[in-house]
Amino acid sequence: xxxxxxxxxxxxxxxxxxxxxxxxxxxxxxxxxxxxxxxxxxxxxxxxxxxxxxxxxxxxxxxxxxxxxxxxxxxxxxxxxxxxxxxxxxxxxxxxxxxxxxxxxxxxxxxxxxxxxxxxxxxxxxxxxxxxxxxx
Amino acid sequence: xxxxxxxxxxxxxxxxxxxxxxxxxxxxxxxxxxxxxxxxxxxxxxxxxxxxxxxxxxxxxxxxxxxxxxxxxxxxxxxxxxxxxxxxxxxxxxxxxxxxxxxxxxxxxxxxxxxxxxxxxxxxxxxxxxxx
Numbered sequence: 001x002x003x004x005x006x007x008x009x010x011x012x013x014x015x016x017x018x019x020x021x022x023x024x025x026x027x028x029x030x031x032x033x034x035x036x037x038x039x040x041x042x043x044x045x046x047x048x049x050x051x052x053x054x055x056x057x058x059x060x061x062x063x064x065x066x067x068x069x070x071x072x073x074x075x076x077x078x079x080x081x082x083x084x085x086x087x088x089x090x091x092x093x094x095x096x097x098x099x100x101x102x103x104x105x106x107x108x109x110x111x112x113x114x115x116x117x118x119x120x121x122x123x124x125x126x127x128x129x130x131x132x133x134x135x136x
Numbered sequence: 137x138x139x140x141x142x143x144x145x146x147x148x149x150x151x152x153x154x155x156x157x158x159x160x161x162x163x164x165x166x167x168x169x170x171x172x173x174x175x176x177x178x179x180x181x182x183x184x185x186x187x188x189x190x191x192x193x194x195x196x197x198x199x200x201x202x203x204x205x206x207x208x209x210x211x212x213x214x215x216x217x218x219x220x221x222x223x224x225x226x227x228x229x230x231x232x233x234x235x236x237x238x239x240x241x242x243x244x245x246x247x248x249x250x251x252x253x254x255x256x257x258x259x260x261x262x263x264x265x266x267x268x
Binding site: 017037136 | 137138140141142143144145146147148149150153154155156157158159160161162163164165166167169170171172212214215216217218219220235237245247262264265266
């Protein structure tokens, strides 16, 4: 029998920010809040940088060639979150996505760089970032 | 302790939008926007999908370059996908890039430092974004 819950807001009872969800194997549980991506963004990193689509991103800034900072609308609880990203190849011989050398992740944003094989920053027209971790 | 037994969650005001209180109990996030919409672990050598979610098929379109076709399409091409690939015996850098993404499929490509591409025995993609 189908069961449909129609609801606009979900909040934990014991702890507002913690709801258990039964896993796919029906034997363990996972955490709803911790399993959600807290930020994702797809932006154009060339010339006038521009966000194409995003979740929980208030702005992006151009910090130099291939260097960007993505700021969050709702902050993270700490800097110890997990960020991953990718980019289009953009005709370069080789590119890499990494956080910048100082791991400039804060609770309110993250700096990233797209660079070539000589570690020289290169602008890319598609920079894609996803972040999982705990919200403040 | 409070338990809800339910098979489907749907928003009331907007079917595709449900607010969830965050871990710190002070902010909220969005359930639908926070859910990964696709993931896949593949063997590019075979090629074969080892395990996946919302991936109907995989097509080999060149060395180190494979297209995932979604089961349920994305709302547009402006989603965020990222991934990793096994370095194997290749000492040069292995990079995950993507191109030619659209609402029905995405392309993952494994680049190596000299500018070529190579098939990876294991690679993975995670996609976040809005469903159609």
